[in-house]
Amino acid sequence: MDTKIDETCLENMQSLLGEQFNDTLEFCLSEFDRLANEVKATIDDDLEAATRNAHSLKSNAAQFGAMSLADVARTIEMSLVENNVEHAKTQVSVLCSEVDASKALLQRWLTSSVK
Template identity: 50%
Template sequence: MPDVTIDENALVSMQSLLGEHFEATLSFCHTEFDRLHSELESSFHSDNETAIRNSHSLKSNAAQFGAVSLAEIAKNIEHLLLENKLKEAEEFLVQLEPHILATKEKMTAWLINQ
C-alpha cells in the first residue's frame, strides 16, 4: 500500500465550510480523482497540453481536500510534463492509480471516525 499523507486539518476546514454537504462533496472529489486520472492517462502520450491540465487539476483538487501526497505526485507529473520529461513523468504516472485508491480509503476511514 502506498504511503499516503492526509492533512486532517484541511478536511476539518472543508467539513466546517461545507457543513451538511461535506460528505457528498468528498464523494464527488473522489470521483474527480478517478476521472482526472483516467483523462491524464488517456492524453499522456498524445496531448501534452491536456495531460498538463489534468495533472494540474488533480493536484489542485487533492490539495484542497488535504490529500498531500496525491497532490505531490500530480505536481511532479505536471512539472515534468512542462519540462517535456515524459519518461520521468511516466514514473510518477504509474504511482497514481494505487495512490488514489489508498487516498480515498484513508479519507473515507477519517470520515467514518468523525
C-alpha cells in the same frame, strides 16, 4: 510511498461546506479517479490535456488534504511543463496507486468523523 492525509484541511473544508461536505467529498473522490484516468489516457498523445488534468488533480487533492496524491500530481504536472515526458510517465502508475490509497484513507476518515 507513504500516503498522507492532512486532517486539518479536511476539518477546515468540513466547517466551510457544512452539510454539503460529505457530498462534495464523495464527488471529489470520483474526480480523483476521473482525472487520474484522464492523465493516463492523454499522456501519450495530448500533453496539454495531461498537464491540465494533473494540475486539476493536484488542486483537488490538496484542497481535501490528500497531500501525497497532490505531490505525485504536482510531479507529473511539472515534468510535463518541463517536457520531461518520460519521467511523467513513470509517475502515472504511482499516481494510480496513490489515488486508491488516498481514497481509502479519506473514506476511513469520513466514516470515523461522522457524529
